[in-house]
Amino acid sequence: MEIISVKDVTKYINDGDTLLIGGFLGVGSPDAIINEIIDSGKKDFTVVGNDTSFETNGIGRFVKENKVKKIIASHIGTNPETQKQMIEESIEVELIPQGTLAEQIRAGGVGLGGILTPTGLGTVVEKNKTIVEVDGKKYLLEKPIRGNVAVIKAKKADKAGNLIYSFTARNFNPIMAMAADIVIAEVEEIIETGKINPDEIHTPGIFVDYIVLGGDEK
Amino acid sequence: MEIISVKDVTKYINDGDTLLIGGFLGVGSPDAIINEIIDSGKKDFTVVGNDTSFETNGIGRFVKENKVKKIIASHIGTNPETQKQMIEESIEVELIPQGTLAEQIRAGGVGLGGILTPTGLGTVVEKNKTIVEVDGKKYLLEKPIRGNVAVIKAKKADKAGNLIYSFTARNFNPIMAMAADIVIAEVEEIIETGKINPDEIHTPGIFVDYIVLGGDEK
Amino acid sequence: MNSKELIARRVAKELKNGSLVNLGIGLPTMVANYIPEDINVMFHSENGIIGMGPTPEEGMENKDLTNAGNGFITYVPGAVSFDSAMSFAIIRGGHLDITVLGGLQVDENGQLANWMVPGKKIPGMGGAMDLVTGAKKVIVAMTHLAGESSKIVKKCTLPLTSLRKVDLIVTDMAVIEPTEEGLLLVERAPGVKVSDILKATEAELIVPDYVPEMIV
Amino acid sequence: MNSKELIARRVAKELKNGSLVNLGIGLPTMVANYIPEDINVMFHSENGIIGMGPTPEEGMENKDLTNAGNGFITYVPGAVSFDSAMSFAIIRGGHLDITVLGGLQVDENGQLANWMVPGKKIPGMGGAMDLVTGAKKVIVAMTHLAGESSKIVKKCTLPLTSLRKVDLIVTDMAVIEPTEEGLLLVERAPGVKVSDILKATEAELIVPDYVPEMIV
Numbered sequence: 001m002e003i004i005s006v007k008d009v010t011k012y013i014n015d016g017d018t019l020l021i022g023g024f025l026g027v028g029s030p031d032a033i034i035n036e037i038i039d040s041g042k043k044d045f046t047v048v049g050n051d052t053s054f055e056t057n058g059i060g061r062f063v064k065e066n067k068v069k070k071i072i073a074s075h076i077g078t079n080p081e082t083q084k085q086m087i088e089e090s091i092e093v094e095l096i097p098q099g100t101l102a103e104q105i106r107a108g109g110v111g112l113g114g115i116l117t118p119t120g121l122g123t124v125v126e127k128n129k130t131i132v133e134v135d136g137k138k139y140l141l142e143k144p145i146r147g148n149v150a151v152i153k154a155k156k157a158d159k160a161g162n163l164i165y166s167f168t169a170r171n172f173n174p175i176m177a178m179a180a181d182i183v184i185a186e187v188e189e190i191i192e193t194g195k196i197n198p199d200e201i202h203t204p205g206i207f208v209d210y211i212v213l214g215g216d217e218k
Numbered sequence: 219m220e221i222i223s224v225k226d227v228t229k230y231i232n233d234g235d236t237l238l239i240g241g242f243l244g245v246g247s248p249d250a251i252i253n254e255i256i257d258s259g260k261k262d263f264t265v266v267g268n269d270t271s272f273e274t275n276g277i278g279r280f281v282k283e284n285k286v287k288k289i290i291a292s293h294i295g296t297n298p299e300t301q302k303q304m305i306e307e308s309i310e311v312e313l314i315p316q317g318t319l320a321e322q323i324r325a326g327g328v329g330l331g332g333i334l335t336p337t338g339l340g341t342v343v344e345k346n347k348t349i350v351e352v353d354g355k356k357y358l359l360e361k362p363i364r365g366n367v368a369v370i371k372a373k374k375a376d377k378a379g380n381l382i383y384s385f386t387a388r389n390f391n392p393i394m395a396m397a398a399d400i401v402i403a404e405v406e407e408i409i410e411t412g413k414i415n416p417d418e419i420h421t422p423g424i425f426v427d428y429i430v431l432g433g434d435e436k
Numbered sequence: 437m438n439s440k441e442l443i444a445r446r447v448a449k450e451l452k453n454g455s456l457v458n459l460g461i462g463l464p465t466m467v468a469n470y471i472p473e474d475i476n477v478m479f480h481s482e483n484g485i486i487g488m489g490p491t492p493e494e495g496m497e498n499k500d501l502t503n504a505g506n507g508f509i510t511y512v513p514g515a516v517s518f519d520s521a522m523s524f525a526i527i528r529g530g531h532l533d534i535t536v537l538g539g540l541q542v543d544e545n546g547q548l549a550n551w552m553v554p555g556k557k558i559p560g561m562g563g564a565m566d567l568v569t570g571a572k573k574v575i576v577a578m579t580h581l582a583g584e585s586s587k588i589v590k591k592c593t594l595p596l597t598s599l600r601k602v603d604l605i606v607t608d609m610a611v612i613e614p615t616e617e618g619l620l621l622v623e624r625a626p627g628v629k630v631s632d633i634l635k636a637t638e639a640e641l642i643v644p645d646y647v648p649e650m651i652v
Numbered sequence: 653m654n655s656k657e658l659i660a661r662r663v664a665k666e667l668k669n670g671s672l673v674n675l676g677i678g679l680p681t682m683v684a685n686y687i688p689e690d691i692n693v694m695f696h697s698e699n700g701i702i703g704m705g706p707t708p709e710e711g712m713e714n715k716d717l718t719n720a721g722n723g724f725i726t727y728v729p730g731a732v733s734f735d736s737a738m739s740f741a742i743i744r745g746g747h748l749d750i751t752v753l754g755g756l757q758v759d760e761n762g763q764l765a766n767w768m769v770p771g772k773k774i775p776g777m778g779g780a781m782d783l784v785t786g787a788k789k790v791i792v793a794m795t796h797l798a799g800e801s802s803k804i805v806k807k808c809t810l811p812l813t814s815l816r817k818v819d820l821i822v823t824d825m826a827v828i829e830p831t832e833e834g835l836l837l838v839e840r841a842p843g844v845k846v847s848d849i850l851k852a853t854e855a856e857l858i859v860p861d862y863v864p865e866m867i868v
Contacts, residue, residue: 024483024520025506027499050520051560077559078506086558095558098482099524099566103330106521110737111744111786112321113334113350113357119528119569122599125561132331132350134361139331143352155500160730166417167517168483169500174519178745194729199384200418201732202519204702206672206694206747242699242736243722245715268736269776295775296722304774313774316698317740317782324737328521329528329570337744337785340815343777373716378514385733386699387716392735396529412513419516420735422486424456424478424531 001161003190003211006032010040012182012210013149016069018046020105020147020176025051025078026058028169030153030186032214034061037151044069048105048145050098050172051075052082063091072145074098097125100142102175108144109178115142150180153214154203157187158196161205170202177207186214219379221408221429224250228258230400230428231367234287236264238323238365238394243269243296244276246387248371248404250432252279255369262287266323266363268316268390269293270300281309290363292316315343318360320393326362327396333360368398371432372421375405376414379423388420395425404432437652439608442625443577445470445652446606447536450575451477455533456526458482458567461505464536464577478514480532482563484523487515504563527563528570535571537564539578539605541592544639546601546614548576549594561597568598580607586638588612588619609633611650618642623650653868655795655824658841661686661868662822663752663793667693671749672742674698674783677721680752680793694730696748698779700739703731720779743779744786751787753780755794755821757808760855762817762830764792765810777813784814796823802854804828804835825849827866834858839866 013019023029038061047068052075053060060079062068070092076082085091096104097119107115116132116139119125130141152173154163163185165173177183185208231237241247256279265286270293271278278297280286288310294300303309314322315337325333334350334357337343348359370391372381381403383391395401403426437445444466451457451471458480459465468490471477479488481503488503489510497508526532541549548568551561568574578587588605605612610633611623620642624633630647653661660682667673667687674696675681684706687693695704697719704719705726713724742748757765764784767777784790794803804821821828826849827839836858840849846863 024504025502027483027502027506051562073560075560075562077557077562083558093558095560097561097565098520098563099528099570102520102524103328106741107333109745110321110741111335111746113336113352113355115325115333116331116359117329117528118331119565119598121569123565123596125565132359134331134359137331141334141350141352158730162730162732164417165519166500167498167511168481168485168502170417170517170519171484171523172520175521178741178747198701198703198727198731198733199382199388199420202417204732204734204738204742205730206702206742242720243718245699245718245722269778291776293776293778295773295778301774311774313776315777315781316736316779317744317786320736320740324525327529328525329530335744337781337814339785341781341812343781376514380514380516383735384716385714385727386697386701386718388733388735389700389739390736393737396525396531416485416487416511416515416517422516422518422522422526423514424486424526 001205001208001211006036006212006214009033009036009184009212010042012184013037013042015042016044017148018048020150020180021047021049021059022152022171022173022176023049023053023058024168024171026053028153028171028173029053029058030151030214031057033151033184033186033212034058038062038065038067043067046070048072048147052079054078055081072096074101102172104142104145105172105179106175108146109175112144114144117142145179147180148182150176150183152176152183152185154185154187156189156191157185157211158191159193161208161211162196162201163203163208164196164200165202174203177203183208184210184212186212188214219423219426219429224254224430224432227251227254227402227430228260230402231255231260233260234262235366236266238368238398239265239267239277240370240389240391240394241267241271241276242386242389244271246371246383246389246391247271247276248369248432249275251369251402251404251430252276256280256283256285261285264288266290266365270297272296273299290314292319320390322360322363323397324393326364327393330362332362335360363397365398366400368394368401370394370401370403372403372405374407374409375403375429376409377411379426379429380414380419381421381426382414382418383420392421395421401426402428402430404430406432439579440466442608442652443606446611446650447575447577450604451475451534456480456486458532458535460537462538464538467536480526482523482527484519485511485515485517487512524566527566530570530572532571534573534575535567536575536577537567539576539587540594541587541589542576542602542605543589543592544618547592547599548597548602549592550597552595554595564597569600574602576602576605578607580609580636586636588637588639590639609636621647623648625650656682658824658868659793659822662827662866663791666791666820667691667750672696672702674748674751676753678754680754683752696742698739698743700735701727701731701733703728740782743782746786746788748787750789750791751783752791752793753783755792755803756810757803757805758792758818758821759805759808760834763808763815764813764818765808766813768811770811780813784818785816790818792818792821794823796825796852802852805854825852837863839864841866
């Protein structure tokens with residue numbers, strides 16, 4: 001684990017990467033890193049996140065600034081720009097039920113080959129998916145999702161990379177921290193290793209490659 | 219959620235039930251409840267747990283006292299009594315890789331129809347199991363595990379049933395808390411609701427039906 | 437009382453003491469305002485909290501404490517926060533007692549469509565498919581008509597949210613219960629006649645001899 | 653130096669700075685005693701901790717702080733505790749750098765059998781199948797012979813632990829690397845001749861012209 005400047009994050013991110021980005025309508029979103037990636041000019045990302053937030057923050061800015069080739073999310077309704085680009089076919093949008101998306105990312109992080117869920121069965125979600133029957137009940141087989149880079153947000157880190165999140169700013173961040181080749185966490189505070197009770201840590205530091213001190217609001 | 223006396227736990231447990239029992243070699247094991255169940259004379263349980271501990275504590279006592287019809291566990295090597303009864307065919311033993319067992323119990327708790335894992339592929343574990351191929355890779359389909367009753371151990375509860383575990387006494391307890399019709403938690407301390415930071419709770423109280431004040435050691 | 441308030445008040449009567457409840461965005465959120473004094477429920481919000489409390493006073497907002505509609509919230513004693521995997525473990529694992537959701541259509545099978553209008557509005561399903569598939573009890577809270585068109589239809593023409601039959605439909609005209617035999621008319625709104633309901637309903641309704649008026 | 657110490661010392665040299673390491677019960681646990689001063693590793697124990705420290709002094713034990721073999725432990729700064737699902741998420745998700753395990757047999761395919769002897773000893777696989785299938789690097793630490801019989805065999809006769817080829821075998825006679833072409837003899841123990849190793853090995857070994865002595 002290494003503490004880096006926000007200016008250095010784009011060293012680890014390439015055009016065309018699949019990025020897992022934490023946040024729920026921008027809450028718990030790594031905004032300092034997002035702004036840096038946008039400023040760097042890198043592009044053509046596939047972005048996996050719960051939603052596309054609003055045009056002015058979180059994943060919404062990625063869409064607004066035309067950095068996104070494909071969005072994988074459960075909800076795009078709060079960002080008219082995403083709908084507009086989808087209709088113009090300048091971005092591809094894959095909509096996934098929120099709970100399935102969470103389990104798929106988790107599956108990617110914990111080494112499962114897939115999970116079976118009833119959610120989406122008999123709806124448009126089942127299109128192109130395998131249906132598996134177990135003990136007489138049908139389920140959709142949903143595959144794991146992984147990213148090249150996970151860009152997440154936490155409240156606090158210690159110098160070993162152990163993370164603590166705050167309230168509903170936790171959301172997708174802990175599961176994304178397990179499911180990418182490189183994990184970069186933006187935090188509001190960095191404290192000495194050993195200052196957190198081992199029982200209170202949400203994300204073990206071994207998942208985290210880089211920490212950026214982002215500050216409270218950007 | 220209701221706080222009950224250990225004497226009342228067997229009201230909720232029937233002969234022949236499948237019990238999910240927390241603990242790892244007896245560490246984080248609900249010993250006061252186990253002793254009460256044994257004293258009650260109830261029997262013919264299917265017990266799901268990581269291991270059968272030693273003959274003198276945890277799940278080991280269930281085996282020693284002949285209360286168990288079937289054991290589902292990852293390890294029975296520390297309890298010669300389990301091996302003996304297995305060879306005599308007085309109990310049935312199903313051995314499952316520890317990580318698969320954890321994911322199966324979790325699957326039972328979170329509503330998955332199953333999970334796909336490479337663990338056990340090409341070994342005796344794959345016997346009678348479905349193999350599913352995803353993108354050219356083979357996986358074992360492992361089904362969810364649920365119990366009639368989960369009997370777990372935590373360090374602390376508040377009066378809303380929110381639980382906090384301690385170090386390696388956590389182990390299977392939190393996933394078992396999600397995967398049974400009735401959940402009974404033995405705790406060392408009961409504190410007022412609102413005294414725990416919402417970010418520090420390990421098991422939400424909504425999973426817990428009954429709390430027993432068990433004390434430190436029995 | 438306007439029709440939204442009527443619906444919210446009637447839905448509130450379905451909540452039992454000790455229930456864990458998830459209210460959808462919009463009309464369903466209003467249900468929280470009408471819960472009887474003697475009933476204690478805990479609110480789940482899919483962005484990661486149980487024990488959601490009312491909106492904070494101005495200046496007391498915590499940027500990390502929001503509901504699924506991006507509004508600031510507070511929390512009550514006993515509240516717990518968690519990640520999205522746990523939040524949907526609760527919903528999908530059968531641990532959520534009641535979800536109240538808006539609807540675009542419900543049909544004679546009791547199936548709901550509430551997440552998209554092809555070619556017009558594709559916000560995404562968010563947590564709706566998980567909620568309808570996984571909650572113990574699903575209540576649809578919606579107006580009976582969209583303009584002139586009935587929202588209680590023979591067969592949903594909009595994309596389904598789930599194969600699962602919902603448990604209760606509460607509109608500004610009626611309370612309807614999907615059963616194995618079909619849609620049962622359970623109650624009528626104050627002052628609304630059964631004939632008005634039948635006229636406003638495309639689906640076939642099972643009408644008992646006596647249909648009581650909603651008490652709200 | 654006895655043979656167990658030899659094996660443990662040699663395995664210790666495989667640990668890289670910053671690695672996350674899981675040591676099996678028995679001989680593998682001894683590896684912790686021989687880690688070079690300049691190498692910092694974190695120890696994972698599958699019962700739910702990263703940052704396991706040495707055995708506590710007498711009287712300082714915490715009943716809730718144990719390793720997977722039921723021994724009391726301490727923890728180092730930066731330690732984190734978690735449940736069994738997370739513990740095996742780490743192992744199975746490819747987040748564990750090295751696991752060191754004992755072995756009953758390893759064969760020419762590099763496949764390991766280490767969890768049961770049918771009809772004799774069936775302790776269960778515990779976490780072994782997950783560790784061998786999921787860890788980034790799998791090192792088998794075992795004596796070369798069991799009595800008179802070679803444990804490096806043509807084809808495992810005991811039940812396999814995983815289809816996955818292990819990465820390194822360290823015995824009291826040799827270091828052997830399973831490769832696509834077969835088992836490569838990499839090092840010999842101090843004072844042990846290549847001919848001794850061949851005699852003690854049922855499997856076919858690929859023997860380079862020069863086989864260096866282990867440095868321990």
